[in-house]
Amino acid sequence: MIGDRIRELREGENILLRQLAAQLDMDTALLSKMERGDRQFRKEEILELAKIFHQNEQELLTLWLADKILKATEGEAYIPEALKLALNTYQQSL
Amino acid sequence: MIGDRIRELREGENILLRQLAAQLDMDTALLSKMERGDRQFRKEEILELAKIFHQNEQELLTLWLADKILKATEGEAYIPEALKLALNTYQQSL
DNA sequence: CTATTTTAGTCAAAATTTGTCAAGTCAATA
């Protein structure tokens, strides 16, 4: 999800994995895994990517966080119920 | 959240922490932390608790999973946006 | 006050996540 978006942005600017990896100061193999969703980005990397691609931070951070949420719940039962409950609970607590 | 519910159920039946801990075969201090939300329950414990208190598994598992979600997102920005996005994405994927 | 229950702090073991490296696939092309 966030990985797909980053890949889309990267390919849109004809940047190679290894070039983007260099900009982020990370191993190419790791960035490959991150774009493919095998590994998660760290938040600082998302912020850096927002700068590199001139994207809205909110858009990318939201995608990134949604990924984290789906990963935290994967394989479980009652995911939509729990998501709705979490949303209500969170909004209560504001 | 799930901890509060378990405490409520336990106190409703006048069971001591140490007694419930014994039924779950765990340390009393650990169960105390779990009820207070310092530590997370494991899924098997939730299932066992549903039996002990004759509660619907879905209700307790949903509370438990919502806790996990809130924990995975705590301290982040754009939580409601990400929750909504996760919900849509999840429902798409069915 | 005393006894019991609950909570807090600390620590090592266990589990999970992370980064690196080497080897691998695939497509283009000489």
Next chain:
DNA sequence: TATTGACTTGACAAATTTTGACTAAAATAG
């Protein structure tokens, strides 16, 4: 067909996080 470049994959060690046990302090009940 052999080579090259881009990307992917799997295995492993290092780093980080989570967990459970233990001890003792704090709170509560009698």
